[in-house]
Amino acid sequence: MDRVRGKVAIVTGGALGIGRAAGLLLAKEGARVAIADINDDEGKKAVDEIKKDGGEASYWQMDVTNEKEVEKVFGEIYRKYGQINILVNNAGIPGTGKPSDEMTEEEFERVLNIDLKGVFRCTKHAVPYMKKAGGGSIINMSSMLGIIGGGDPVYHAAKGGVRLLSKGDASVYAKANIRVNSVHPGYILTPGFTGMIEKRDPEMLEGFLKSCAERTPLGRMGKPEDIANGILFLASDESSYMTGTELIMDGGITSQ
Numbered sequence: 001m002d003r004v005r006g007k008v009a010i011v012t013g014g015a016l017g018i019g020r021a022a023g024l025l026l027a028k029e030g031a032r033v034a035i036a037d038i039n040d041d042e043g044k045k046a047v048d049e050i051k052k053d054g055g056e057a058s059y060w061q062m063d064v065t066n067e068k069e070v071e072k073v074f075g076e077i078y079r080k081y082g083q084i085n086i087l088v089n090n091a092g093i094p095g096t097g098k099p100s101d102e103m104t105e106e107e108f109e110r111v112l113n114i115d116l117k118g119v120f121r122c123t124k125h126a127v128p129y130m131k132k133a134g135g136g137s138i139i140n141m142s143s144m145l146g147i148i149g150g151g152d153p154v155y156h157a158a159k160g161g162v163r164l165l166s167k168g169d170a171s172v173y174a175k176a177n178i179r180v181n182s183v184h185p186g187y188i189l190t191p192g193f194t195g196m197i198e199k200r201d202p203e204m205l206e207g208f209l210k211s212c213a214e215r216t217p218l219g220r221m222g223k224p225e226d227i228a229n230g231i232l233f234l235a236s237d238e239s240s241y242m243t244g245t246e247l248i249m250d251g252g253i254t255s256q
């Protein structure tokens with residue numbers, strides 16, 4: 001119940017999917033949680049769910065592509081709670097699914113702007129508060145596709161960038177006692193994941209989900225809660241000697 005008691009956590013993209021599960025679990029374990037997202041309806045529902053569960057949380061509308069907004073929202077969160085200890089850089093979108101020679105520069109830039117530069121912007125504006133607090137933990141959402149190649153080049157580029165941005169920041173901020181680690185999920189059943197498949201071909205959804213489970217050595221797709229458990233561990237002091245590491249939670253896919 002108390003694994004992150006007394007800490008304040010920001011979860012970007014915390015309205016749905018993995019971020020929502022992470023916010024719920026961090027709150028259950030005693031953190032005060034700020035959900036920062038562009039999906040206001042679901043963000044407010046996530047906060048209600050946390051409160052119903054006895055936790056403390058609040059919602060902020062925040063687009064990770066807008067640096068001014070990130071700076072403003074983090075300032076407001078600091079003024080409300082008096083500290084910022086945990087940042088879960090989770091907001092992200094799928095890639096285009098297109099090969100490089102069929103992708104426009106705008107499409108490429110949009111994915112990088114959210115998935116990679118969003119992590120940079122939020123880290124930049126959380127670090128000063130973490131320094132004031134004497135340290136902190138930053139958990140960056142990469143993917144198994146940030147480690148291996150596949151059919152979505154821009155997504156691999158963005159998530160591979162997140163992996164090494166995490167290691168770079170880990171080296172730089174270790175002296176300030178700010179730990180930075182990346183998380184690498186496999187196929188996780190979330191609104192974002194099913195939405196991506198439905199957008200490409202709704203007819204394909206059922207068969208695709210089945211094939212994801214079959215391609216996973218543990219024989220099933222992951223649940224948002226599976227990933228939230230890893231995030232909680234990295235957020236808590238239980239991982240206090242870990243920085244610059246990559247936590248792979250993919251049911252064994254990348255071990256094959």
Ligand code: NAP
Pocket residue numbers: 012013014015016017018019036037038039042062063064065090091092093094114141142143144184185186187188189190191192193
């Ligand atoms: P999800 O279900 O789509 O939830 C993501 C949330 O982030 C949504 O509420 C979304 O709002 C919000 N968001 C999107 N763009 C944003 C922005 N610019 N600023 C702030 N919030 C924004 O996604 P998920 O599947 O849980 O994925 C969460 C993270 O895990 C992503 O970084 C994703 O790349 C990564 N990941 C997912 C999987 C998987 O299989 N699901 C695997 C590996 C890694 P809207 O609903 O309005 O778009």
